[in-house]
Amino acid sequence: MKVTYYPGCSLEGTAVDYAASIAGIAPLLDVELVELFDWNCCGASSAHSLNYQIALHLPARNLALAEKAGRDVVAPCALCFNRLKVAEKALLDPEQEDLGISYGGGIKIWDLLDYLTQKAFLEALAPKVVAPLINLRAVCYYGCLVARPPAVTGKTDYENPRNMERLLKVLKIKPIDWSFKTDCCGAGLAVARPDIIDTLVQRLYERALMAKAECFVVSCQMCQANLDLAQERISRKFGKDYYLPVFYFTELIALALGHPEAPKWLAQHLVDPMPLLKMKGLA
Amino acid sequence: MENPENQPMRPQFFLAKQLTKAHLSVASCFFCRKCSGGCPLTFAMDILPHHVIRLALLGQEEQVLGSETIWVCSACQTCTTRCPNGIDIAGVMDWLKEEAVKRGRTIPDAGVMAFHRFFLESILDAAGRVSETRLLRRYTLYKMRRNLNLTELRQNINLGWKLWKRRRVRLFGPPTLRGKAEIKEIFRQGEF
Ligand code: SF4
């Protein structure tokens, strides 16, 4: 199946591991990702914080390009997805002032997790699992922006999304239920206010440990960065010795399907997942 | 902190009218405080989200436009999602930030604002995409000039080194877009 792919800036930068895992598993799932031609940055938190107009026009340009390409568009980044949806809403709302961009609403905007956990994909995935990830105790962490606000994202299960759990079951992981899967990690403040990240993320660590989890599974590179990159700093600050690897869901798919490159992507994390996988007899 | 709810105040309606014009009406707030109840960032705020909405409705410009709250709000959208009256609280926070800058106010959280500004500048500089490496370098230099915190600097260099070793630092800037004139035009129209 061919689909337009809008990677976003960080997948060309610090999240190259996420990008590689996506490119790695797509062919195994019979998905052909066609990169959106000439895409631009969505503006992220910074644009909507300082300039409403720019924050709308940047994703609107991408959306118009995607419509021209004629296929649904998939975004692996929660923020890119959210901004595309905001632009879509504005472009299709007759009460909004004209943005000077023509968009007819002929395509659907997906976040990558939602796209890959459609029923047909999960059914096709099940028989391909060669290395079931049994025994891995994981909590799913969705973060904010793929789900909220529902008036923008169009999601119905925004308080308690379940699609990542459904995926983990197919990979033979028994997901742990916890109440903090859509809590905020503070992403947009990571650089300017690391102190805030420390408080928010330490809470998530504690709550995951309380649920007896050994790792997080995420679908957003900003969540991954905050939970992974900051772990050493937070451990030091709170006098704890946290060890909670943070997997992208795409990496777990790769592991379960026996993709030979998976260990290479995992080695790019700061919190090395290998000791955990070895302990579980999965590596 | 003095509870702003208990202060006698003189209502003004200019701010509320501006918000309504921006499709961000706050008039239907009945002060249920659900927005603040679910907000994960209250620990870092000076006034709570429901204060922001109420004070905006009453036109208390000093208090809302000068608050730290609007800058530490992470735009997680929990409040907007849950408000029983459909008020877009997170949208109001954004609008207030933009307005505070427009009016040339002193920003209590200058670092947050500077980061956002550098981010936009780096999209404009590269005419389309952000280079994280450049953005972080720029922000670090800014921080160093303002207030040299050696521990923080050492931590950042250390982190940069670790990412470098893992090949997660991109050496080249983003590609030049075919539509770079369109991007420049977007920024020009947005008066940035
Ligand atoms: S949730 Fe809505 S109605 Fe309730 S206090 Fe907040 S803004 Fe007002």
Ligand code: SF4
């Ligand atoms: S969007 Fe801002 S104010 Fe609303 S709940 Fe999130 S952090 Fe709090």
